[in-house]
Amino acid sequence: MTTIAAATVLSTVAACGGSDDSGGASGGGGGENEASDIGVTETSIKLGGHYPLTGVAAPGYSEIPTGLDAYFTCLNQEGGVYDREIEWIFRDDAYNPTQTSQVTNELVLEDEIFAMVSGLGTPTHSAVVDFLNDEGVPDLFVSSGSLLWGDNPEEYPMSFGWQTDYMSEGKIIGEYIAENFPDAQVGLFLQDDDFGEDGEAGIRQYIDDQIVAAERYTPGNTNVGPQIAALQAAGADFVVGFNVPSYTALSQLTALQLGYDPQWFYSNVGSDPTLVGGLLNRFSEGQVSDAALLDGALTTGYLPTVDMTDNPWIQEFQRIWDECGGEGELTNYRVYGMAQAYTVTQALQAAGQNPTREGLVEAIEQVGSEWEGPVFAPFRYSEDSHMGTSGMTIERIVGNGSEEVQPVRVTDIGDAPIEEFDGEPATPPANAIPDEEAVN
Amino acid sequence: MSDLQSPASTGTAGKASSDAPVKATAGGDAPSAQAKSGRSFLPRSTLLRHLLVLAACAVLAVVVxxxxxxxxxxxxxxxxxYAIAAGGLTVLTGMNGQISLGHGALMAAGAYTTALFLDAEEPLPLxxxxxxxxxxxxxxGALVGxxxxxxxxxxxxxATLALAVGLPGLAIYFHDTFGGEQGMRVRAPQAPEWFGSFIDAVSGNSASSTKWLxxxxxICLLITYFFLANLVRSRIGRTWRAVRDQEVAAELAGIxxxxxxxxxFVVSAAAAGLAGGVLAIVVRLAAPSGFTIVLSLSLLTAIVIGGLGSLLGALLGSALLVFLPPFVTNLGGDFGLSQTEAAQLAPFVYGVVLIVVMIFVPAGFVGTIRLRxxxxxxxxxxxxxxxxxxSSRG
Incomplete structure (x- = not known):
């Protein structure tokens, strides 16, 4: 009897001690830091990701891991997570699935990462999603809006989406057009894969009868003349593009040549004005010098952008970039990376003092939907859904920035309704380091 | 690219050149194992000799x-x-003097076939x-050939370049069958039970799916190289070399x-098809972005660096393709480069190696050693x- 009582007292004391001095997050498991799983030591947690650092997809995307890097560097200076430093490794896959598979093998088997974070690209990450789930490696916050990572947690229990999926984005765009441009003749300019398909499925839920043409382009084929001419011939005066940035530039230049001037609406992926401006300059060999062509085009947003200099998150991220970042300016891609790093930190804190891979996944499922951060709308994480954030604003591009024309609305995949988001925008905690309670 | 083609196409343009045995293919022209030398312990029969080498290589493979x-x-x-495809290509380019920039596309054909068959409810045996x-x-390959x-x-x-660019495009055009840009995910086949007990008996390691693949x-590599080596040493191989070195003479001889x-081309395509099949199960995906022109060019550089016409050279060239980039990246990281810079260093170093090889050892590793x-x-x-x-005079 006495022994049991003594043991209980001891463990209670230990638990209290843990919650007193853990600093970064209260209510931890208590006791000492342990090497609780692969990639976790008493003093570090190893995370990894794959990105196109070389090759055609590198401009823009190669900046995302540097954003995560800057955030983790500053986080480590403030004590990391439960006094563990984040060790962040990212490797180049040149946007080639064969190489993604090789570098993921290297990250999982050689570097022995605790979790994959922010692996970039739909075709590239498709090549490794089975491997990661078979090996039981948490696959957090894939940098792609495909439904694949989140809509079927039974198939991929370790994978989580992060950004708004393309179908929800399509729905919000469709509803906006139905309400604000009820007479518009809408043409769709779509990338011929899941990206365009999911977007089209979403948008057709609201304005199927307004759509006069849907044209598809194949990535890699740089002549979009036939598609743009077909949209013009069909009489479309409002064109919605689900395309990547290089095709935003190509469609703008082609329309300019054809004397075609509809209202443009580009999905979030293809609308970064700085990147598109640079591409326009390159493709037109200097004849178009900046993103002025994009002025007045509509787009969507789920994260603050660098032009919002009075947004407290952007101010914090700017500070982090200045203190802990490398060369170059803070860009929207780096903001994206830092915002992901913020969510990763929340997840690691929630997973407790001695996290395990399964515990991490469980923690995200249990409390991930309550996390606040730089992302406008909450995540949809639960046992039944691993989908990322659910809401978007509608914005109009002005110069190299944008102004909001419709506040955040949230929805879900399938025929879930669209609702106005009534939550307040979150303000960053001190040093932009979250303070989540451990759930297990 | 013209630098890479010229050794292969030298003397094949219909003209009979006097310096027929091309230096660049020296790696492929010497017998694979010594048969004629009196000191050799190896049997005289090519088939037996190659079977012995095969058995030795199989043991070596298990050990490695x-x-x-x-x-x-x-x-x-x-x-x-890589080595299976490069082996097929080196037979085509080194032995027969034809160049192909389209082997990536032939690999794609093999990979998509594998993906489609594995996609079935009850997949056939591997x-x-x-x-x-x-x-x-x-x-x-026969059509292209x-x-x-x-x-x-x-x-x-x-023409083969057109194949490399065009064929993966079909996967995007027939989006519903081949999964478009995202490609087809491949469920890698599970290891059979005997494999687990085999590994347990040999080394006691765990028989993971990575190991099985x-x-x-x-196994595919050994079988392919065994067939290719036999083919190259046979009448067929000699005829191919005759066609490569002296077109007119070959034609006069009734070839x-x-x-x-x-x-x-057909033999080479078969190897590429098998390589594609292995790629599909190892990478677990068949997608157009995996079969770009870069893949075809990498195979060509691999056989040139290793030594045209030599299977060992193809293996060495492929090894460079696989091991050099991570090595350079990690080295760059150790020297304090950022991870992005280190990643950008890898293609640069590979290019430098290729140039250095072309200047100083134009016959490739194996070719140069054999020449020496x-x-x-x-x-x-x-x-x-x-x-x-x-002495006889004196």
């Missing part, structure tokens, strides 16, 4: 796969599919599926140039003959 880490296992699995991959790639047999040098390069790749060229060795032997024989002559 068991002493390396799981990650190195996965690298070796990658090596096997050997049958890989055989199907070979058959499909062979059929495409018929066209290729009429073309030379840059024209052949252009590495073994599948290694139908076109038919033999098509055959070389043959030169030394010839010199020794000359000196011996000279000494004999001197």
């Amino acid at each position: 796969l068991e002493i390396t880490s799981p990650f190195q296992n996965s690298q070796l699995a990658t090596l096997t599919y 050997p049958v599926i890989l055989l199907a991959a070979i058959v499909v790639a062979t059929a495409i 018929v066209a290729a047999a009429r073309l030379h040098g840059p024209y052949l390069a252009g 590495a073994y599948v790749g290694a 139908n140039l076109g038919a033999w060229r098509v055959l070389a 060795w043959m030169t030394r032997k010839a010199k020794r024989a000359m000196a011996q003959a000279g000494a004999d002559g001197a």
Whole structure:
């Protein structure tokens, strides 16, 4: 009897001690830091990701891991997570699935990462999603809006989406057009894969009868003349593009040549004005010098952008970039990376003092939907859904920035309704380091 | 690219050149194992000799796969599919003097066939599926080979280049069957139970799926190289070399140039098809972005660096392709480069290696070593003959 009582007292004391001095997050498991799983030591947690650092997809995307890097560097200076430093490794896959598979093998088997974070690209990450789930490696916050990572947690229990999926984005765009441009003749300019398909499925839920043409382009084929001419011939005066940035530039230049001037609406992926401006300059060999062509085009947003200099998150991220970042300016891609790093930190804190891979996944499922951060709308994480954030604003591009024309609305995949988001925008905690309670 | 083609197409443009045995293909022209030398313990029969080498290589493969880490296992699995395709290509380019920039597309044919068959509810046994991959790639290879047999040098390069660019595009066009840009995900086949007990008996390591795939790749590689080595040492191989070195002489000897060229292309395509099948199960995906022109060019650089016409050279060149980039990246990281810079260093260093090889060892690793060795032997024989002559006179 006495022994049991003594043991209980001891463990209670230990638990209290843990919650007193853990600093970064209260209510931890208590006791000492342990090497609780692969990639976790008493003093570090190893995370990894794959990105196109070389090759055609590198401009823009190669900046995302540097954003995560800057955030983790500053986080480590403030004590990391439960006094563990984040060790962040990212490797180049040149946007080639064969190489993604090789570098993921290297990250999982050689570097022995605790979790994959922010692996970039739909075709590239498709090549490794089975491997990661078979090996039981948490696959957090894939940098792609495909439904694949989140809509079927039974198939991929370790994978989580992060950004708004393309179908929800399509729905919000469709509803906006139905309400604000009820007479518009809408043409769709779509990338011929899941990206365009999911977007089209979403948008057709609201304005199927307004759509006069849907044209598809194949990535890699740089002549979009036939598609743009077909949209013009069909009489479309409002064109919605689900395309990547290089095709935003190509469609703008082609329309300019054809004397075609509809209202443009580009999905979030293809609308970064700085990147598109640079591409326009390159493709037109200097004849178009900046993103002025994009002025007045509509787009969507789920994260603050660098032009919002009075947004407290952007101010914090700017500070982090200045203190802990490398060369170059803070860009929207780096903001994206830092915002992901913020969510990763929340997840690691929630997973407790001695996290395990399964515990991490469980923690995200249990409390991930309550996390606040730089992302406008909450995540949809639960046992039944691993989908990322659910809401978007509608914005109009002005110069190299944008102004909001419709506040955040949230929805879900399938025929879930669209609702106005009534939550307040979150303000960053001190040093932009979250303070989540451990759930297990 | 013209630098890469020229050694292969030298002397094949219909003209009979006097310096027929091309230096660049020296790696492929010497016998694979010593049969004629009196000191050799190896049997005289080519088949027996190659069977012995095969058995030795199989033991070596098991040893290598068991002493390396799981990650190195996965690298070796990658090596096997590059080496299978490069082996086929080196037979085509080194032995028959044809160039192909389209082997990436033939690999795609094999990979998509494998992906489609594995997608079925009750997939067929793996050997049958890989055989199907070979058959499909062979059929495409035969079609291309018929066209290729009429073309030379840059024209052949252009035609096969069109194949490399065009064929993966079909996957995007027939989006519903082949999954478009995202490609088809491949459920890698599970290791059978006997594999687990085999590994347990050999080394006591755990029989992971990575290991199983590495073994599948290694088995395919050994079988392919065994067939290719036999083919190259047979009448067929000699005929191919005759076609490569002296078109006119070959034709005068009654060789139908076109038919033999098509055959070389077909054999090479079969190897590429198998390589594609192995790639699909190792990478677990068949997607157009995996079969870009870069893949075809990498295979070509691999066989040039290793030594045109030599299977060992193809293996070495492939190894460089697999092991050099991570090595350079990690080295760059150790020297304090940022991870992005280190990643950008890898293609640069590979380019430098290629240039250095072209300048200083134009016959490739294996070719150069064989040339040196043959030169030394010839010199020794000359000196011996000279000494004999001197002594007999004296």
